[in-house]
Amino acid sequence: MTGVLAGVVLLVTLVLALSAALMMARRRLVPDLSIAVTVNDHAPFESRFGTDLLGALAAHDILLPAACGGAGTCGQCRVRVRGEPVAPMPAERARLSRAERRAGMHLACQLRLRGPVAVELPEALLGARGFDCTLLRARFLTPLIRELVLEAPSDVAGSVQAGAFVSLTAPPHDFGFDAIEVPERFAEDWSELRGLRAVMTAPATRAYSIASTPADLAQGHFVLLIRLALPPPDRPRLPPGAVSSWLFHVEKGTRIAASGPHGDFRAQAGTREMVLIGGGVGMAPLRAIIHEQLGQGASQPISFWYGARRRDDLYYTGEFAALARRYPNFRFEVALSDPRPDEPWGGRTGFVHAALRDGLLRDHAAPEACDYYLCGPPLMIAAVMGVLDEAGVPPTRIFFDDFGS
Ligand SMILES: Cc1cc2nc3c(=O)[nH]c(=O)nc-3n(C[C@H](O)[C@H](O)[C@H](O)COP(=O)(O)OP(=O)(O)OC[C@H]3O[C@@H](n4cnc5c(N)ncnc54)[C@H](O)[C@@H]3O)c2cc1C
Ligand code: FES
Known part of the structure; x- marks a missing residue:
């Protein structure tokens, strides 16, 4: 018995000593430094060593489009880094062309702050901000497309150029697809989807284009068309789309965290057909x-x-x-x-x-x-x-x- 107790005490002591050593090593290797971040020619702001640039910018209300929520797959969070070249991460090699990488382009979500950094962004992006929308109404347009009409702050709606998109953030959730209300005419299409379950343990952000007409925007309304992302047919056991599932489930009156408007897809100037x-x-x-x-x-x-x-x-x-x-x-x-x-x-x-x-x-x-x-x-x-x-x-x-x- 004494031997067992001594063993346990030794083990606990060892674990504690190892944890302390790890914490000390971490403190030495990952210094608690402030890092200066400069955007375009504005005054620099301070961020913490090791933070990713996307998060550092977001903490200072510079909300880059980030459809994949920082996973490095959407390629939306592009920035140009000035000065010394920084080695690209694997996700950046996949999403950025050789020419873009040579020009100093990076994905902000992949860039960890290790020293002062100066980046270039379209000035228009600096105007994008976070805000809440309220779901006014929703309806199915097709079996897998739901139209949402959101009430947005009028100054944000007034700043939208046709072709822009907003980023929406879904909170953690857990619900079965049988809780989604589907109109009778699409009931048959949905019979096989009823067994799906949407589970998300952390918030996730995705991009959605604004389909609003000028009259919608004048009323402060964002019309969004959401397509439900289903598991690929050959892998039906994968989870359904994290954010689109939630947007098929949200009810009138729900507050939805958003940022934007973002994007440069728009009508070109001139009178070409x-x-x-x-x-x-x-x-x-x-x-x-x-x-x-x-x-x-x-x-x-x-x-x-x-x-x-x-x-x-x-x-x-x-x-x-x-x-x-x-x-x-x-x-x-x-x-x-x-x-x-x-x-x-x-x-x-x-x-x-x-x-x-x-x-x-x-x-x-x-x-x-x-x-x-x-x-x-x-x-x-x-x-x-x-x-x-x-x-x-x-x-x-x-x-x-x-x-x-
Ligand atoms: C600029 C822009 C504008 C956009 N506008 C619109 C719009 O107007 N309307 C719209 O509907 N969408 C739009 N999108 C797409 C949208 O941002 C999302 O990508 C889309 O809704 C899917 O997100 P999700 O969270 O539902 O799915 P995710 O959770 O990102 O999943 C995507 C797919 O992967 C599958 N999957 C889940 N787990 C795995 C795994 N382990 N391995 C492989 N696959 C897996 C899911 O089943 C799903 O099919 C836009 C995107 C961009 C960049
Ligand atoms: S947020 Fe999608 S690539 Fe960076």
Whole structure:
């Protein structure tokens, strides 16, 4: 018995001694230093040694877009570091081109503060700030797309340029998908999703494009189109999307932490013909741009090409059809790639890139003279890029909103 006790005491003493040694080593190796951070030519601020730059900037109300919440996968939190080159981290090699890395670009979430640092950011980003929104109303537009209307502070809504996005933060949560209220018409689509569970133990932040019209913004309303991120079909046991699941569950009156507006996807200055191509929730920034341009009296031709699989995936079509009736310079085209045999559809069929090629590019006198705005699933974007390239459109006339997946 005495031997056992002596062993326990020895073990505890050893653990305590090791912990103390570790703490001392940590204190020596990770000094409690203040590090000066300079942004553009503003006065420097102090942050702590070892903090990541994204967090250091956020602590000083400089809220960079960070769709992946600091995981290094979205590539949104770009900064240029001035002065001595800093070795890139693996995530930076994956998200930044060689030319960008040579130019000193980094991902703020991957950069740990080890010494004074000076970074360059678009001045517009310094204006983005954190705020709370309130969910005013929500409705399903398709089985997997939910429209949210949020009430935002009026000065923030007033500063939004069409094409911008906001970052929303979901708090920790734990709920089953059977708690999500689904309209009767989509009940069948949801029958297999009922067993899913959304569990998150820490807050997470993601980016969502603002689909608001100028009239929505004038009322301080952010219209967001949220697509539920489901586990990949070949890995059904993975968890569903952390933030989109929560945004399918939030109820009227919920306060949602946000920051923004962010982003540089917007209509280019000038009077070049505008061709917008979208799919899924890629509709969001395109809708904002179309309403902004038509509302401002743009007189050049503007066409919107929207691709979906089947009729159930379509939404806002009545609204765009009405715009096309009202504005002679606006054209709206839909292509369904996989319409169900039992649903009547007299419109275009096939993929949207093919519809664009056959319905516009092939007979266009100068496709290279138009500006192209793309937002949608990566496969759609790649296919559209292919037909634009065939039509001789230079990459400098193509503008993307990259949702990062
Ligand atoms: C500028 C910008 C604008 C955007 N605008 C919109 C918009 O308007 N509307 C919109 O819906 N989205 C938009 N997005 C995308 C959005 O920010 C999120 O990426 C999206 O909602 C998914 O986030 P999530 O937290 O729900 O999913 P996440 O938790 O990030 O998961 C993503 C996917 O990974 C799967 N997954 C989970 N665990 C694993 C694992 N271990 N291994 C592999 N896969 C896993 C999930 O099932 C899910 O399918 C935008 C993105 C950007 C960058
Ligand atoms: S927040 Fe840095 S890459 Fe996403």
